[in-house]
Amino acid sequence: MGRSPCCSKVGLRRGPWSAKEDNLLTNYIQEHGEGQWRSLPKKAGLLRCGKSCRLRWMNYLRPGIKRGNISQDEEDLIVRLHGLLGNRWSLIAGRLPGRTDNEIKNYWNTHLLKKLRTAGIEVSRPGKVAAAAAGKKKKNKKQKKGGGGDGVLKGNGSEGEKTKIYLPKPTRVSPAIARVESYDSLASGASSSSSNPGEKAAIYAAVGWAPAIFDVDGAGAGEDDFLGGGYVLPAIDSADSISSDVDMLEKVYDEYLQLLQEN
DNA sequence: AAACTGAGCAACCGCCGTATC
DNA sequence: CGATACGGCGGTTGCTCAGTT
Structure with a gap:
């Protein structure tokens, strides 16, 4: 099946997330919930691709995430x-x-x-x-x-x-x-x-x-x-x-x- | 103190399965 | 029924920083 890339990459930011981006993403998700990753960046005012947003949320911003110190x-x-x-x-x-x-x-x-x-x-x-x-x-x-x-x-x-x-x-x-x-x-x-x-x-x-x-x-x-x-x-x-x-x-x-x- | 090296980790990439049209 | 969108996954990359020379 054909499948287009998740984002055009044109004009989208890449690399490490800034605190501001984190805030935008967190706030948006808190308001609107998860999902619709593809359209989320636009709505949230982020210059990121949906996948990137999802990854960031899932791995770092989601509540309850533990970091480091694996017992x-x-x-x-x-x-x-x-x-x-x-x-x-x-x-x-x-x-x-x-x-x-x-x-x-x-x-x-x-x-x-x-x-x-x-x-x-x-x-x-x-x-x-x-x-x-x-x-x-x-x-x-x-x-x-x-x-x-x-x-x-x-x-x-x-x-x-x-x-x-x-x-x-x-x-x-x-x-x-x-x-x-x-x-x-x-x-x-x-x-x-x-x-x-x-x-x-x-x-x-x-x-x-x-x-x-x-x-x-x-x-x-x-x-x-x-x-x-x-x-x-x-x-x-x-x-x-x-x-x-x-x-x-x-x-x-x-x-x-x-x-x-x-x- | 500077250069080099290697480890750690965040993030990206490409593919897959499922849902929807 | 095929095409596309979406969410998700696992592998890999590349930046950063600590340790070593």
């Missing part, structure tokens, strides 16, 4: 949810009140990836993002897309095709997820509408990371390691290592179910 709990949750959902930042953000997808994405790319790597944990990021985050960005401008960023949900593996996988519908496969102790302690009292472990694994499979996302690094991270060790991506080394502790699985699964319901 250990939040960090743990991010890691777990990332294991579940992959780079679905908006979903992850949905589980962290006051946090935005952009912030979480940035935090992941700048802090967590580094932390995981420092802990000897390899995080596979099919496509190119890994390079950008690890070795530090720049270059390769405009090789965007087509390479598929998110290997977890957008399939693709490492080549160019796009095989998109949408929110999974559970189907049965055999459970196979490695236990990661720290996650037991992390798992916050998940409800237990849960059920069949096989079904759970199926969901992981459906999301695309099963069963390899969590894989205990044999050498093991000690308590001081990130998350107490255990978050190891990506490869399944063996079926043995993904033995059958379903405890963590159940908890995470419950969360995941909630996620599905919420969305």
Whole structure:
């Protein structure tokens, strides 16, 4: 389908927002509510494109936004949810009140990836993002897309095709997820509408990371390691290592179910 | 003190799915 | 039923600033 650019860009401001622009936007939205982003800038007297306004509002001006100081709990949750959902930042953000997808994405790319790597944990990021985050960005401008960023949900593996996988519908496969102790302690009292472990694994499979996302690094991270060790991506080394502790699985699964319901 | 380097983060870009016409 | 608008998402870029040489 054809689709015109969101804005003509002609005569529109770009770059950092000024306090005045923030005010204009905030005031307008407080009066008229969100939505109609395309026409909003004009009505609000902003020389910005609608997308830019939306982004600014969603990420910074919206009431209840927390900035910075991501707590250990939040960090743990991010890691777990990332294991579940992959780079679905908006979903992850949905589980962290006051946090935005952009912030979480940035935090992941700048802090967590580094932390995981420092802990000897390899995080596979099919496509190119890994390079950008690890070795530090720049270059390769405009090789965007087509390479598929998110290997977890957008399939693709490492080549160019796009095989998109949408929110999974559970189907049965055999459970196979490695236990990661720290996650037991992390798992916050998940409800237990849960059920069949096989079904759970199926969901992981459906999301695309099963069963390899969590894989205990044999050498093991000690308590001081990130998350107490255990978050190891990506490869399944063996079926043995993904033995059958379903405890963590159940908890995470419950969360995941909630996620599905919420969305 | 200046130049250089790298990390962090705000913002942009392009694509997608859905709604509407 | 196709075209377009819209909202949203994830990946990437590029500016800024702190740390290092």
